[in-house]
Amino acid sequence: EVQLVESGGGLVQPGSSLKLSCVASGFTFSSYNMHWIRQAPKKGLEWIALIYYDSSNKYYADSVKGRFTISRDNSKNTLYLEMNSLRSEDTAMYYCARGGYKEADYWGQGVMVTVSS
Amino acid sequence: DIQVTQSPSSLLASLGERVTITCQTSQSISNNLNWYQQKPGQAPMLLIYYATSLQTGMPSRFSGQYSGRSFTLTITSLEPEDIANYFCLQHYSALTFGSGTKLEIK
Numbered sequence: 650e651v652q653l654v655e656s657g658g659g660l661v662q663p664g665s666s667l668k669l670s671c672v673a674s675g676f677t678f679s680s681y682n683m684h685w686i687r688q689a690p691k692k693g694l695e696w697i698a699l700i701y702y703d704s705s706n707k708y709y710a711d712s713v714k715g716r717f718t719i720s721r722d723n724s725k726n727t728l729y730l731e732m733n734s735l736r737s738e739d740t741a742m743y744y745c746a747r748g749g750y751k752e753a754d755y756w757g758q759g760v761m762v763t764v765s766s
Numbered sequence: 767d768i769q770v771t772q773s774p775s776s777l778l779a780s781l782g783e784r785v786t787i788t789c790q791t792s793q794s795i796s797n798n799l800n801w802y803q804q805k806p807g808q809a810p811m812l813l814i815y816y817a818t819s820l821q822t823g824m825p826s827r828f829s830g831q832y833s834g835r836s837f838t839l840t841i842t843s844l845e846p847e848d849i850a851n852y853f854c855l856q857h858y859s860a861l862t863f864g865s866g867t868k869l870e871i872k
Contacts, residue, residue, distance in 0.1 A: 653809075684861065694853065696861035708860075744809070752800065752857040754821070756809040 651675040653745050653757035660763045665735055671728040671745030671757055679703075679723035682748030685730045686756075687741040695741075698730065699748065713739075735764045768792050770856050772864030778872040785841040787852055787867045794835055795858035801830055801839045805850045813852075814839060846871070 657669040671683070685698040698719040699708045707719050718731040728745050742759040769792035779785050789799065797817035802810040812821045814830035817837055827842045841848055849871055854864040 686861070693865045694855075694863040696863075710860075751812065751815040751821075752798075753855060753861065754800075754812045754815065756811075758807075758809045 651747070651755045653747065653755060655743065655745055655757045655760035658743065658760035658762045660765065661735055662766050663736060663764055665764075666731070666733045667735065667762060668732070669730040669743055669745075669760060669762070671730075673726045673728065673745075673747075676747070676755075678721075678726040680749075683719075683721060683728045684746045684748055684753060685717075685719060685728075686744045686746055686753070687739075688744070688759075689738070689741040692741075700728070732762070735762075737764050740764045768795060768856055768859050768862050770854060770862050770864045772854055772867060774867060775865065776868040776870070778870050779844050780872045781844055781846060783844045783872075785844055785848075785869065787839045787854075787869075789837045789839075789854035789856075789864045791835045791837070791856055795856050797832060798856055798858035799830075799832065799837050800855045800857065801828075801837075802853050802855065803848075803850045804853070810853070844869075844871075 652674045655671045682701050686696050688694045697710045697713050700719045716734045720729045740763050744756050744759045746753040746756045771790045799817045801814040804810040813824050813828050817832040818830045829840050831838050851866050853866040
């Protein structure tokens, strides 16, 4: 069974940093591209980052480019999102999702990040 | 960026009723659109991929169609467990999402 479990969220102050993790199981993690997607309260879903299966390519939404970094450790079946210079508008539920042929076919349950003073 | 317009934003329907949700894209994306179901506190679940293909394990009362830039998700006969939020995702160019449809029982 495919499972994606996010962790690392919490309440942080504006300007601070946070690193999210997504542990994958039930599939060959190293064979799949992976996404981070977020949903702000009462707002729609927003794709924020993609990393290829071998980390050879990384792509970001303009809203997070230069502040967020996506990475992965295939030996640990883990995807990461390092978030710097956090703003109130980054407050959201953050999801990891598996890429590949069907794109975003499996999602984690999400982890909440709240940026507030 | 490709915009995705989803309607309606909410829907009241009776058990056994046929339900249709629509997504319209701002440009042609071929069939590169997925449909998802999300229940409160749960991860989104893929229902339909590439516009018309039913994900393994999903009930056959769910189906997808498309014509040009218009995509529809149909539930042929609404069941109580179908109460959820539904959204679409285009993956032709980057990923952009519909705004969601909250489906409730009348």
